Amino acid sequence: MYLHADPKAVDLQAKLFRGFGDPSRLSILMVLRQGPLTVTDILEKTGLSQSNASNHLACLRDCGLVAAEHEGRYVNYHLSDDRVGELLELGESLLSDVARGVYECTRYNTPSSRHLSQARVPRSGARR
Amino acid sequence: MYLHADPKAVDLQAKLFRGFGDPSRLSILMVLRQGPLTVTDILEKTGLSQSNASNHLACLRDCGLVAAEHEGRYVNYHLSDDRVGELLELGESLLSDVARGVYECTRYNTPSSRHLSQARVPRSGARR
DNA sequence: GTATAATATCATTGGTTGATGATATGATGA
DNA sequence: TCATCATATCATCAACCAATGATATTATAC
Numbered sequence: 001m002y003l004h005a006d007p008k009a010v011d012l013q014a015k016l017f018r019g020f021g022d023p024s025r026l027s028i029l030m031v032l033r034q035g036p037l038t039v040t041d042i043l044e045k046t047g048l049s050q051s052n053a054s055n056h057l058a059c060l061r062d063c064g065l066v067a068a069e070h071e072g073r074y075v076n077y078h079l080s081d082d083r084v085g086e087l088l089e090l091g092e093s094l095l096s097d098v099a100r101g102v103y104e105c106t107r108y109n110t111p112s113s114r115h116l117s118q119a120r121v122p123r124s125g126a127r128r
Numbered sequence: 129m130y131l132h133a134d135p136k137a138v139d140l141q142a143k144l145f146r147g148f149g150d151p152s153r154l155s156i157l158m159v160l161r162q163g164p165l166t167v168t169d170i171l172e173k174t175g176l177s178q179s180n181a182s183n184h185l186a187c188l189r190d191c192g193l194v195a196a197e198h199e200g201r202y203v204n205y206h207l208s209d210d211r212v213g214e215l216l217e218l219g220e221s222l223l224s225d226v227a228r229g230v231y232e233c234t235r236y237n238t239p240s241s242r243h244l245s246q247a248r249v250p251r252s253g254a255r256r
Numbered sequence: 257g258t259a260t261a262a263t264a265t266c267a268t269t270g271g272t273t274g275a276t277g278a279t280a281t282g283a284t285g286a
Numbered sequence: 287t288c289a290t291c292a293t294a295t296c297a298t299c300a301a302c303c304a305a306t307g308a309t310a311t312t313a314t315a316c
Contacts, residue, residue, distance in 0.1 A: 009223075010158065014151040015233070016223050021146035022274075027138050039293060052275055054294055062233035064226030073283040073292050083222040090218060094211040095137075095144050098192030105143070105190035150304075167263060180305055182264055201262050201313040 019063050020087065024048055025056045028077075032066060033085050036078040147191050148215065152176055153184045156205075160194060161213050164206040 020026055024046070031037060031045040043053055057077060060066040067080040079085055148154055152174070159165060159173040171181055185205060188194040195208040207213055 010155050011151050013219055013223050014149055014154045016219055016226070017145055017154070018149035021142055021149040023139050023142040024274075026142045026145065030138065040291095049276075050293075051277075051295085055274080055296095058294075059233055075293065081222060081225065083218055087215065087218050087222065090211055090215050091141055091144055094209060094215065095141050097209065098144070105187055152304075168261095177306075178263075179265085179307075183266090183304080186264075198312095203263065 016063065019060060019065050020091065022056070024052060025060055026088075028053065028056055028060065029065065029079065029084065029088060032077060032079050033088060036069075036076045038074045038076055040074075042077065144191065147188060147193050148219065150184070152180060153188060154216075156181065156184060156188065157193065157207065157212065157216060160205060160207050161216060164197075164204045166202045166204055168202075170205065 020029065027046045027048070028042055031042060037045070039050075039053065039057065042048070042057075043050060046053065048056070057066065057068075061068055061077075064080055065084050066077050069076045069078075148157065155174045155176070156170055159170060165173070167178075167181065167185065170176070170185075171178060174181065176184070185194065185196075189196055189205075192208055193212050194205050197204045197206075
């Protein structure tokens with residue numbers, strides 16, 4: 001028989017994926033694929049508010065997905081590991097084939113697509 | 129100058145990653161890496177409740193991360209695409225290097241590790 | 257038909273979390 | 287020094303979502 005996966009490892013890995021699972025954080029990671037950027041650059045490219053971006057950057061930093069280098073009064077952020085970019089690419093590639101399903105999945109939504117939620121059609125005669 | 133990333137694509141991709149970002153869903157995906165399993169098998173291997181697993185399976189199905197095949201009164205689930213497994217592997221590989229940071233990141237927690245939350249400690253020393 | 261196993265659906269709800277706004281810190285230049 | 291730019295921190299709160307428990311559906315066996 002198989003072993004259960006180590007619960008702690010699963011929790012940590014889920015947490016890692018959640019780093020990629022928020023539109024704000026993901027847009028930060030995506031713009032950083034091109035190379036290091038200051039916070040101001042990130043704000044411009046993503047359209048996030050300063051405080052919001054800074055909060056998410058702290059999160060990504062703590063999680064080790066990005067790294068920061070201070071330079072005068074600027075802070076340059078970059079992806080901390082090549083595998084972060086690889087994960088983004090794999091995600092894009094996969095999405096290109098499953099996008100419709102993702103769009104239609106209504107169990108959870110990204111914050112900015114919540115208004116797109118659609119009611120699930122109940123199946124024949126299920127009622128209570 | 130760079131272009132902003134397409135907002136809709138970012139939302140969808142974040143949503144895709146969130147499929148991996150919950151411990152219950154992730155544990156389902158992980159046990160399915162070994163091969164197809166019935167729901168009952170999944171319940172045994174993951175320890176999830178029937179209703180909880182079924183809800184998450186519906187989600188993963190809708191999102192196109194897993195696929196189902198009916199066989200008598202059983203339903204066999206399997207990963208729908210090799211890239212799902214590749215994403216899991218990449219995540220594992222990345223986690224092995226950033227686990228401590230993920231563990232310490234307190235902006236969000238996985239449901240089952242919430243009691244582990246601890247105060248933020250400022251970090252330094254970025255790598256690349 | 258009845259009983260039961262396998263799976264799916266759905267409403268409820270408690271805990272979570274992202275965005276905001278205000279404020280704080282740090283760095284540069286005048 | 288003061289002013290301003292660049293970034294970080296933090297409390298608040300509305301919105302969300304995962305787990306539960308109950309029920310429904312479908313399939314097989316008797």
